[in-house]
Amino acid sequence: MQEEVVTRAATLAEIAQEAGVSAPTVSKVLNGRADVAPATRERVEGLLLRHGYRRRGGGRVSPLLELVFHELESAWAVEVIRGVENAAREEGLSIVLSESAGRLSPGQSWVDGVLARRPTGVVLVLSGLDRSQREQLAGRGIPFVVMDPAGDPGRDVPAVGTTNWDGGLAATRHLLDLGHRRIGLIGGPARMMCSRARTDGYRAALDIAGVPYDPELVRAGDFHHESGRRAGLELLTLPDRPTAVFAGNDLQALGLYEAARELGLRIPEDLSVVGFDDLPLARWVGPPLTTVRQPLTEMAETAARLVIDLARGGRPGNLRVDLATSLVERGSTAPPATG
Structure with a gap:
C-alpha cells in the first residue's frame, strides 16, 4: 500500500534559514518594507512565492488561476479554457472564470474579488488592466498576463498573442x-x-x-x-x-x-x-x-504557464510572445468563375 504524503507550509523562520537571512528580514519583505537590499529582497521574494506567500497583507495564496474574458463566447472560449486547464492541471490549480461584459478592462468589483481570493495569477483575454488596477494587483504580488491584448498592453506587461x-x-x-x-x-x-x-x-x-x-x-x-x-x-x-x-x-x-x-x-x-x-x-x-x-489552445497554455512562472518569482527574458498563424486550405475557396 502506498504511503500517503502530507505536505505543510514552510514557516517564515524556515524561509529565513533557506534564504540565509533573519526572520525579521523575511517579515520586512513580506510586508513590503523598503529597507531591504535589492538582491536580498529578490531572493526572499522568490522563496515566499514558491512557498505560497504574498507581500503586503500576508496570507496564503489560493491554488487558483483567474481567467477573465472580454466576452465569454462558447466556441472561441472553449479553446482558450482548454489551454489554461492544461497548464493549471499540471500545477494542481483550479480556474475561476469571469467576463468583463465587453469592457476593455474589468470593473472594480472584479478587482476587489481577486484581492480577496488571492489567486496564483490572472490571465486576461482580449482585455487588460488600467493603471490603478495594475497597481492594486502588484501591491498584493498577484501577477497577470494578457492574452491577445485588445490594445497596447505596455512594454512592461506580459502578453501572449499571435501573428x-x-x-x-x-x-x-x-x-x-x-x-x-x-x-x-x-x-x-x-x-x-x-x-x-x-x-x-x-x-x-x-x-x-x-x-x-x-x-x-x-x-x-x-x-x-x-x-x-x-x-x-x-x-x-x-x-x-x-x-x-x-x-x-x-x-x-x-x-x-x-x-x-x-x-x-x-x-x-x-x-x-x-x-x-x-x-x-x-x-x-x-x-x-x-x-x-x-493556435488558441497553445496561446492560452503559454499565457497560463507564463503567469505561473511569474508567481514563482521567474524573470522571463521576453515579456511579449507571438505564436505563428498558418493557412488551412479547405473547400470554401476556388478560382473565380469565368464567363
Whole structure:
C-alpha cells in the first residue's frame, strides 16, 4: 500500500534559514518594507512565492488561476479554457472564470474579488488592466498576463498573442493566387489590435499584388455571426460584388455563409470565403472552411504557464510572445468563375 504524503507550509523562520537571512528580514519583505537590499529582497521574494506567500497583507495564496474574458463566447472560449486547464492541471490549480461584459478592462468589483481570493495569477483575454488596477494587483504580488491584448498592453506587461498581420496577409494572398481581384473584407472591431493587424495584412497583400484597395469592399464587424451575415448581405448585393471575401474570424465567415445562401450564391463556385481562427466547427460546415489557424489552445497554455512562472518569482527574458498563424486550405475557396 502506498504511503500517503502530507505536505505543510514552510514557516517564515524556515524561509529565513533557506534564504540565509533573519526572520525579521523575511517579515520586512513580506510586508513590503523598503529597507531591504535589492538582491536580498529578490531572493526572499522568490522563496515566499514558491512557498505560497504574498507581500503586503500576508496570507496564503489560493491554488487558483483567474481567467477573465472580454466576452465569454462558447466556441472561441472553449479553446482558450482548454489551454489554461492544461497548464493549471499540471500545477494542481483550479480556474475561476469571469467576463468583463465587453469592457476593455474589468470593473472594480472584479478587482476587489481577486484581492480577496488571492489567486496564483490572472490571465486576461482580449482585455487588460488600467493603471490603478495594475497597481492594486502588484501591491498584493498577484501577477497577470494578457492574452491577445485588445490594445497596447505596455512594454512592461506580459502578453501572449499571435501573428495577426501575417495571417491577414496569407488569407488575402491565397485568394489572389487563385485569381481573385475583387476581394472583400469583413473586419473586426477597429479598437482591437488583432482586428487592425488582420486588416493591415489584407491591405498589404493587395498592395504587393498591385491590386488597388477599394473601401467599398470593406465592412466592419464585431466578430459575431450576425455581423458577418449583415456585412455579407451588403457586400454580396453590390452592383459589382466581390468574388471572394476574407472574414476577420470564423464566426463572421459563418454569417457570410448564411448571407450567401439567402442570396442563392454557392460556395466556392460563386464566392470564395476565408475565415480566421480555425475553430473546430470550421471543419464541419459545408463546405469546410478555409481559414487562418491561430493556435488558441497553445496561446492560452503559454499565457497560463507564463503567469505561473511569474508567481514563482521567474524573470522571463521576453515579456511579449507571438505564436505563428498558418493557412488551412479547405473547400470554401476556388478560382473565380469565368464567363
